[in-house]
Amino acid sequence: MSKMDSPRQSRRNFLAAGAGVAASVLAKPALAGAGNPANQPPNVPEWTKALGEGVAVRPYGKPSKFEKDVVRRDVEWLTASRESSVSFTPLHELEGIITPNGLCFERHHGGIAEIDPADHRLMIHGMVERPLILTLEELKRYPRVNRIHFMECAANSGMEWRGAQLNGCQFTHGMIHCVQYTGVSLRTLLEEAGVKTNGKWLLVEGADAAAMDRSLPIEKALDDCIIAYKMNGEALYPEQGYPMRLVVPGWQGNLWVKWLRRIKVGDQPWHTREETSKYTDLLPNGKARRFTWSMDAKSVITNPSPQAPIKHGKGFTIVSGLAWSGNGKVKRVDVSLDGGRNWWPARIDGPVLDKALTRFYYEFDWNGEPLLLQSRVQDETGYVQPSKAELRKIRGVNSIYHNNGIQTWHVQANGEVENVEVA
Amino acid sequence: MSKSLKFIAAALLACGLSAPALAQQKADAKGGPRYNIGRAPTADEIRGWDIDVRPDGQGLPEGKGTVAQGEKLFMDNCSTCHGEFGEGNGRWPVLAGGKGSLTSDNPVKTVGSYWPYASTVFDYVRHAMPYGNAESFSVNEYYALVAYVLYLNDVVADQNFELTNKNLATIKMPNEQGFVMDDRATSEKSFWQKDPCMKDCVAPVKITGRAAVIDVTPEDGKDGKPRGVE
Numbered sequence: 001m002s003k004m005d006s007p008r009q010s011r012r013n014f015l016a017a018g019a020g021v022a023a024s025v026l027a028k029p030a031l032a033g034a035g036n037p038a039n040q041p042p043n044v045p046e047w048t049k050a051l052g053e054g055v056a057v058r059p060y061g062k063p064s065k066f067e068k069d070v071v072r073r074d075v076e077w078l079t080a081s082r083e084s085s086v087s088f089t090p091l092h093e094l095e096g097i098i099t100p101n102g103l104c105f106e107r108h109h110g111g112i113a114e115i116d117p118a119d120h121r122l123m124i125h126g127m128v129e130r131p132l133i134l135t136l137e138e139l140k141r142y143p144r145v146n147r148i149h150f151m152e153c154a155a156n157s158g159m160e161w162r163g164a165q166l167n168g169c170q171f172t173h174g175m176i177h178c179v180q181y182t183g184v185s186l187r188t189l190l191e192e193a194g195v196k197t198n199g200k201w202l203l204v205e206g207a208d209a210a211a212m213d214r215s216l217p218i219e220k221a222l223d224d225c226i227i228a229y230k231m232n233g234e235a236l237y238p239e240q241g242y243p244m245r246l247v248v249p250g251w252q253g254n255l256w257v258k259w260l261r262r263i264k265v266g267d268q269p270w271h272t273r274e275e276t277s278k279y280t281d282l283l284p285n286g287k288a289r290r291f292t293w294s295m296d297a298k299s300v301i302t303n304p305s306p307q308a309p310i311k312h313g314k315g316f317t318i319v320s321g322l323a324w325s326g327n328g329k330v331k332r333v334d335v336s337l338d339g340g341r342n343w344w345p346a347r348i349d350g351p352v353l354d355k356a357l358t359r360f361y362y363e364f365d366w367n368g369e370p371l372l373l374q375s376r377v378q379d380e381t382g383y384v385q386p387s388k389a390e391l392r393k394i395r396g397v398n399s400i401y402h403n404n405g406i407q408t409w410h411v412q413a414n415g416e417v418e419n420v421e422v423a
Numbered sequence: 424m425s426k427s428l429k430f431i432a433a434a435l436l437a438c439g440l441s442a443p444a445l446a447q448q449k450a451d452a453k454g455g456p457r458y459n460i461g462r463a464p465t466a467d468e469i470r471g472w473d474i475d476v477r478p479d480g481q482g483l484p485e486g487k488g489t490v491a492q493g494e495k496l497f498m499d500n501c502s503t504c505h506g507e508f509g510e511g512n513g514r515w516p517v518l519a520g521g522k523g524s525l526t527s528d529n530p531v532k533t534v535g536s537y538w539p540y541a542s543t544v545f546d547y548v549r550h551a552m553p554y555g556n557a558e559s560f561s562v563n564e565y566y567a568l569v570a571y572v573l574y575l576n577d578v579v580a581d582q583n584f585e586l587t588n589k590n591l592a593t594i595k596m597p598n599e600q601g602f603v604m605d606d607r608a609t610s611e612k613s614f615w616q617k618d619p620c621m622k623d624c625v626a627p628v629k630i631t632g633r634a635a636v637i638d639v640t641p642e643d644g645k646d647g648k649p650r651g652v653e
Contacts, residue, residue: 080504080514083555110551125469133464141460164634192458203475209557211550213475262472270477271540273547277532280602286525288537292605296614306634334619339628343621372628382615394611398530410630421632 062102067093072103073170078159083111084210086153088174091300091322092308097148097350097357099177101232106239107153107175110209113259117243120207122227126265129194136229136243142184142192145226147249148356150324152176152295154252154279157403161392164408164419167306172407172419176324178357181247183228186221190265199265203272204246207261214255215269216248220293224249227260250326250355251293252401254279284396295326297385298404299333299360299377310415314368321346323358325379332378335362339372339408339422340387346375371411372422389423474549474558478540480592487587488567490574494582496564497571500553509533509575519575525601535576539602541594545569566591 039045063070072087079085089105106112117136125131153175159165166172195218202221205213216225226247229236236242241258248255254274269275269291280288301321304310310317323330329352334343346360360375378384388405395402410420476482498507506512509519521531530536534544549565551557560568570586573579578594579586 077514080516110555110557123464123469123472125464125473131463131469132461133468134461138461142458163632167634191456192460205472205475205550209551209555211474211557213546213550264473264475266477266481268477268479270475270546271543272475273538273543276540276543276602277534277538282525282530282532284526287601287603288525289605289607290602292607296607332619334621339625341623341625341627343619343624372630376619378616378619382617384614384616384619386611386614390614398525410633419634420630422628423631 069093070103072105075159075166075171084109086155086175088170089177090170090307091174091176091302092169092305094302095320095359097178097322097353097359098232099179099357101179101234101237101240104151104177104179104231104237104240105153105175107253108208108210108239109212112239113206113208114238115207115243115259120243120259120261122244122260122262124189124193124263124265126203126263127196127199127267128190128265129196130192132189132193134189139184139227139229139244142188144182145185146180146182147224147226147247148178148180148351148353149247149249150176150178150295150355150357151247151253151256152298152324152326154254154292154295154401157298157405157407158400160388160405160419161397161399161403164421167419169300169302169305169407170307173300173322175253176322176357178324179231180233181226181228182230182233183226183244183247186225186227186246187223189227189263190218190221193265195265198267201266201269203262203264203266203270204255204257204260205262205264206241206257207259211261212254212257212274213270213272214257214274215272216255217269218265220248220251248293250295250328252279252295255293279401281395281401282398284398292402295324296402296404297323297325297327297330297377297379297383299323299375299385300407301335301373301375301409304373304411304415304417305409306417306419309417310366310411313415314366317364317366319346319362319364319373321360321375323360323375323377324356325377325381325383326355327379327381327383329354329380330358330377331380331382333358333360334376334378335360336374336376337364337371340374340376340406343376368413370413371409372420373409373411373417374406376406388421474546476542476546476549478542478592480542480588483542483545483588483591484562485588486562486566487585488563488565488570489585490567490570490579490582492564493567493569493571493574496560496568501568504554509572518572522597525598533576534572535578535597537598537601539596539599541569541573541578541591541596544572545591548572 070090070093074087086107087105089103120136122134156175157172160172200218202216203213204216205211227244228247229244244260245258246256246260280290281292282288301319303320319335323333333346335346336343346362348360350359352358376385385406391405408420408422410418504512504515505518511517517531517533519533519535521533521536524531548568566586
């Protein structure tokens with residue numbers, strides 16, 4: 001970050017699309033009068049009086065220019081370089097459970113590898129009967145599976161361990177996305193290679209400038225992992241690992257190795273940098289949990305939230321949010337308006353899938369009084385999302401990873417929303 | 424996980440009862456139907472990419488390098504980001520120091536204070552360093568660099584120490600015993616409640632912290648940096 005671009009300034013920039021703008025809207029809430037009256041009834045709008053652009057003028061479609069603020073954003077102070085950094089999904093701008101490919105958060109360790117699929121190879125070797133080397137085209141000849149799963153960085157909400165720090169669910173919870181993956185079951189490929197009896201672990205490795213490697217237990221590899229080459233029907237995006245990535249449902253995103261180039265079968269874990277110096281959860285006693293792969297059940301209200309204030313004043317109000325669990329399916333979601341004192345069941349709409357985002361709603365008549373909004377998920381194993389206090393009691397505040405505590409949004413009387421902690 | 428094992432067992436049982444020939448194929452759990460797509464990599468192809476290293480030393484290539492050799496390489500290629508003594512510049516990773524800090528308010532997780540195995544340093548440095556020019560050094564240079572990083576952490580004390588594929592796995596790291604397996608299923612058992620509370624669950628709450636007050640301004644942090652995720 002240059003001296004010119006101070007953190008204070010950049011913070012103003014990234015919040016400009018949210019609370020800042022909202023505040024100015026709220027100052028003069030003449031909603032019906034917004035826009036250009038010349039295009040509103042009784043007049044005939046300009047887009048009715050002239051032809052628009054023809055087909056294929058936009059050969060690859062993109063969102064309306066009026067949606068230009070719906071983008072991934074980053075927090076510059078988080079990391080030393082943008083090649084090893086993270087951007088965040090704008091959860092507050094999305095609905096349903098599927099994340100558009102262009103908005104899936106990014107986490108790179110050595111920048112986006114731009115790989116010519118003609119030169120990409122996937123190698124499977126080690127404790128196998130028949131080592132394999134495959135091109136993308138060859139991989140596509142294996143039987144396919146289609147699965148919808150969330151992918152969450154273990155550090156999602158990691159900046160909030162010590163308290164409310166960032167105003168916006170994009171930043172507090174945006175290291176998650178959910179897409180439909182198409183690819184080959186990892187089990188199919190391991191069967192093709194023939195894992196030897198003593199093969200208990202896989203080393204999975206990427207082809208980017210970090211060549212990240214992680215150890216994966218064989219049980220998970222044979223259970224539900226996928227080597228994916230399509231997301232939401234089209235080729236993986238380069239920032240998501242084109243031409244192929246690993247999909248490890250319910251487990252932390254760091255294992256979902258992008259630009260996957262190599263799978264080695266062995267009899268012990270490797271204890272790579274990513275699973276020792278990172279992605280281990282430091283507890284108050286100085287010991288650290290390792291191999292904390294699965295993502296705990298978690299939920300967040302995406303609207304209203306700091307970047308998405310209530311602009312309509314009191315009246316019928318839709319609370320919308322997301323819930324998920326690395327353990328399986330979401331069973332129920334409850335919403336509180338008073339900081340967790342009382343709860344009401346939320347309405348779940350849309351598919352409830354295994355290890356996928358689930359959309360919930362809570363509709364109510366807002367009387368204009370301040371609210372302390374919370375959501376709480378319970379998954380099919382009975383796990384109930386804990387409060388932040390319950391979580392900190394066990395894990396302290398040095399964990400960095402796996403912060404799945406209940407989030408509180410303070411909705412003020414003027415509709416503005418702030419990230420707060422309550423007790 | 425256990426589901427898949429049960430599935431294998433069920434499949435084996437079913438096949439065994441109905442068709443011995445097929446059972447034979449399935450019993451090779453690694454067998455299944457063969458598609459014969461792809462080919463075997465050559466020994467040379469595997470050698471080029473097979474660069475991972477385990478704590479027991481498996482995977483270490485033949486080679487050697489001294490602390491002194493590593494110091495020169497480090498100054499020329501690594502110190503801009505990591506500092507001459509591994510103290511780190513800006514938000515680039517701190518490599519040395521941090522001893523005794525893991526229970527403090529500001530744990531400093533370095534090779535010496537946190538990493539359980541020396542093999543991890545070799546594996547990572549060879550995979551990804553120098554940053555932006557990965558795998559560009561010779562094997563001997565990687566040994567020398569790792570030797571210097573261990574020296575910065577007082578894991579080896581002698582500047583003439585030579586790290587080799589023979590002795591790397593014998594090096595004990597200070598925090599090797601600092602790790603426990605994931606025990607959330609037992610230590611956090613209280614989170615699996617049967618019926619979540621719905622009414623009068625807690626006393627009326629008050630706001631105790633605000634993002635707008637704590638904020639994200641680096642200058643406001645005690646150590647000059649807000650808490651990152653890395």
